[in-house]
Amino acid sequence: MTESEFTAGPHKYRAGRMTTFQQLHVARKMATSIIYTGGMLKAANDFDANQFAKTIAATSAPMSDADLESCILSCFSVVSRYQAPPGVWSPLVVSNAMMFDDLHAQEMLEIVFHVMRTNKLLDFFVVSPPASGEEGSKDRKSSGPRSRTVKPSSTDPLTGGGADTNPSSTERLI
Numbered sequence: 001m002t003e004s005e006f007t008a009g010p011h012k013y014r015a016g017r018m019t020t021f022q023q024l025h026v027a028r029k030m031a032t033s034i035i036y037t038g039g040m041l042k043a044a045n046d047f048d049a050n051q052f053a054k055t056i057a058a059t060s061a062p063m064s065d066a067d068l069e070s071c072i073l074s075c076f077s078v079v080s081r082y083q084a085p086p087g088v089w090s091p092l093v094v095s096n097a098m099m100f101d102d103l104h105a106q107e108m109l110e111i112v113f114h115v116m117r118t119n120k121l122l123d124f125f126v127v128s129p130p131a132s133g134e135e136g137s138k139d140r141k142s143s144g145p146r147s148r149t150v151k152p153s154s155t156d157p158l159t160g161g162g163a164d165t166n167p168s169s170t171e172r173l174i
Helices: 020-029 031-043 049-059 065-076 105-118
Strands: 004-008 011-015 079-083 088-091
Touching: 004 105, 011 105, 020 031, 020 065, 031 049, 049 105, 065 105
Parallel strands: none
Antiparallel strands: 004 011, 011 079, 079 088
16 A cells, blocks of 8 residues: 545645554544435535535444553554655654644544544445346355345334335445
8 A cells, every 4th residue: 555645724744654553543443424424425525625524523432441442552653744845754652642732623634534534444434235137146255245235123223113115225334
């Protein structure tokens, strides 16, 4: 995986690759936010870092402060910020300590968005439908667990119940 450069707020940043375990822990702790964001990314090609920041702020409310800070610091640990006068890239975090004190919440969450996108964490829970002709193929080799479509019950917390009788709008993949 290569690094990606981006701008958040008035600064230029570079996001690198997280370790496999960092990716797993961030994906696990932020699963609700990633699932919600992944669905929005799939539905709208123009979903951006600003929308992500608002989504994360809202969907991460149930997380403990320590878990959220751990996820953000894991993301920041692979980010460098461009310093114009000397012309060097400086790490955003060293030994879990922030190296810059001028970040605000919006910019912080935009950086997290770019790190998660660079490390493909936003696609972590997105399930793609099978390619045409794959469903029911007898000579297809098993490649692991398969998802299935279910209709939610009237008490399904993910859809708010069966208020809509259109199956296509109330079905979800599990």
